[in-house]
Amino acid sequence: MKKVYSKIESIVGNVITVKAQDVAYGELAQVKTRFGVSLAEVIRLDNENVSMQVFAGGRGISTGDEVQFLGHPMQVSFSENLKGRIFNGAGIPRDNGPELHENLITIGGPSVNPSKRIIPREMIRTGIPMIDLFNTLVKSQKLPIFSISGEPYNQLLARIAMQAEVDLIILGGMGLKYDDYLIFKETLEQGGALQKTVMFVHTAADPVVECLMVPDISLAVAERFALQNLNVLVLLTDMTNFSDALKEIAITQEQVPSNRGYPGDLYSQLAARYEKAVDFSDSGSITILAVTTMPGDDVTHPVPDNTGYITEGQFYLKGGRIEPFGSLSRLKQQVNGKTRADHRAVMDGMIKLFAAYRDTLEKKAMGFQMSAWDQKLLKYGELFEKEMMDLSVNIPLEAALDKGWEILASCFEPQETGLQTKLIEQFWPKKVS
């Protein structure tokens, strides 16, 4: 039996300190309060003083509460039984199902040896033309969705979760509104995808320390499944809440803030999570899609800024659509040469014309006269927004490419598109009179 400590020396925010011996850095403890039992993680050792952050928060903890160290770091049960289940950030079921205790694995393990990594090579189909066609998602990619609050990013994530061609989905929710949590749950249930989903959800009402655990716990489980030859898609929403939780803890810990109150290691903290995305050469893979809400639509805010340096591009959600400008999949070149002969050409061609459409819109707004070419562009832009950009459009890549040619043909003469003659001959829709 492990020793029980019944004198808490200090309680500052969510951090409590006891005097104890033989405690390891990162070890887990149980704190018994009158509100129930909570886990706590050791975050600092100073001689016999052991400081830990209490998952359930410091509120209501008394100096006389009991603390018992568990002798192991934060762990999560890993087995097939996880599938279809919903847990909170501490790994405790929130779906009234049984607690899982078999085959415990440690979270936040070491990083993958760079020399064992391979160049990403396979696309993940999502059925969303703005992704599949214009900014292809690639297996093992890490991509954030930059968005301002109020955009339908969680709906987008839920749709990708439903449609993405992957074996398993792990949803890590951080500071999720309870409604959004229910939306995820319902969407997945209705779509019948719940059985291939594991959810770790921290809602806005839950204690902030649990928020910090969500990415690690999600990714630790993902890693194990990937090593069992599954292609895992990890959806994290929202990483700005995670960063804010980091900030909160750092400030109560009296750490010197670096930029807008965020701790100096924000980059390393985010990178440690995002870099878990990997394609194991002889096993499965982890792909990460994460929502990063940008306070004030400001991409230079520390969270999106640090994220941009870490991830392999970003989807930029604006006005309910994935913006073609500002969105970028750095890995798309690895795969979009192998899909269909016209993929790259249609991608570039349509975007160039769409850029021209935006210029025309500006001209129009300033009251300039519209030429015949401008009229064509206006028609094209409207069609493009309706048939391609609208998030409700749900068609496979090939159909999206065909649709692209159709839109082009209904607006322009072949030579106006700037596409190669060879491709035009092959793909330009024949006129049906």
Place this chain on the structure above:
Amino acid sequence: MVTTKGIVTGVNGNMVTVKVDGVVSLNEVAYIHNGEKRLKAEVIRIRGDIVQTQVFEITKGIKVGMDVSFTGEMLAVELGPGLLSKIYDGLQNPLPEVAAKTGYFLEPGVYLDALPRTVTWDWTPIAKPGDTVTRGDYLGSVPEAGFVHKIMVPFTLYGTYTVKSVKEPGAYTVDTQIAVLVDAQGNEVPVTMFFEWPVKRAIDCYTERLKPTEPLITKSRIIDTFFPVAKGGTFCIPGPFGAGKTVLQQTTSRYADVDIVIVAACGERAGEVVETLVEFPELIDPRTGRSLMERTIIVCNTSSMPVAAREASVYTAVTMAEYYRQMGYDVLLLADSTSRWAQAMREMSGRLEEIPGEEAFPAYLESVIANFYERAGLVRLKDGKKGSVTIGGTVSPAGGNFEEPVTQATLKVVGCFLGLSRERSDARKYPAIHPLESWSKYRGVLPTEHVAWAHRFLERSAEVSQMMKVVGEEGTSLEDFVLYLKGELLDAVYLQQNSFDPVDAAVKPERQHFMFRLMVKILGGNQTFSDKEDARGWFNKLRQMILDMNSQEWKSDQFNETSAAVEAYIQERTKNMSAHGTKILEAMERA
């Protein structure tokens, strides 16, 4: 020798506090005994018998009371034959060998020999018994990947030595004793092909430092012509994310006209290193005819690897660079990104509870950055030959704003500033080096005054462009408009370069000369245009022709044809040349 021991008294992140029982030195390496594992750490602060160390591994599981042993040595790297084409982590652990041992994941506490002990090298002695030698003198040589790898008197042997014996020629492993030296007191010192050197000390076995004058050819037009880098110089590449820092580093590491390239991937994406790892063995170095990998060393401490080792990685890289410089080679060190290195310092400084400077960076940030870049240089070695280390570092400023401490501290000490701009990369103008913000203090492939003249066109073109935004094209005079078009043309066909085009990706100085002369003819020429449409049409066609030419093989029939057509096309419209333009053309003819 009695080694100092200690016990752990505190853990805070990657900082571990230790109570010691004897002598310790700053930056000494210690090992924390966690069960079977030995975790490497470095002493960063000493206060009485309390020592603070930064641990190069994950600190989870460390307990108060664990044993710590001190080595008495500073953090050092192995220097000897076998470094080339290796992939190391920040502490010089060979990553493929680690992978063979531990699989996919980097388990803490695994330290392997940096230099393989089983490979043999063909040893040819240079020194003879009776020779008097000092540190850095050549004892012999071995061939390594097409280079002559000099085996030197270890840099750690201060003082004068007499060679007692030298091993006869033959194939030996690095740990074979290849010579015995005798010091002034008569003590015998055996020497092998490799030795260790502390990474945070600059290697100083040379007679003098020289001023960098010779340009380091990167085969990028905007760099070699407008913002050149010198062999032995320093340059920095700040830019926001997505502006192409890493692509620029990768193309530079591929095409740079140097002997050896060391890439320090410091706190960046692992995926980018993988591209280098996979592509370099396939690419041929035109200088040696061997694979590019054979002239490259990769030091890779990516963003998710332990932070303290990230801090060490740039020093590990620069020490190996200095080592090859001692053999008379030109070495290029590319560090991507120095901001991550600075952030590693910031994290540690925070844990030490030091009083923070700007944006919480430590107050010593500037001097540390200056010290690092000062390890670049062109030197005259003891045998009169020259060797150089050139350092290029990328900087990732928060929010893309150059007014932040790391960028500013770097700008103070580098000789060349290649500022990348979001604006240019959004417009797909690559490389996105901003021509009006960047600068260089070095001499390039063309005389500085010629380049300055061409640069004026870029400035005036930008001015006209700004003006046009206010008054519109209608309110701009034809003369100004042509000036604007000239600047745009120079930008489109000279500054921008397609790194995915096999020909345009790397442009030799000879071709840059040719192109520049062409540019002078256009910029310095007075052309006749009836109106703005006429001018725009003429420049558009000219741009298309030159872009076509850019992707044609140098001096191929096709190229000769296009260039003749371009010359004729220009000639046709040019009334006369401006005086300055004529002067430059004449000067270029003479040269």
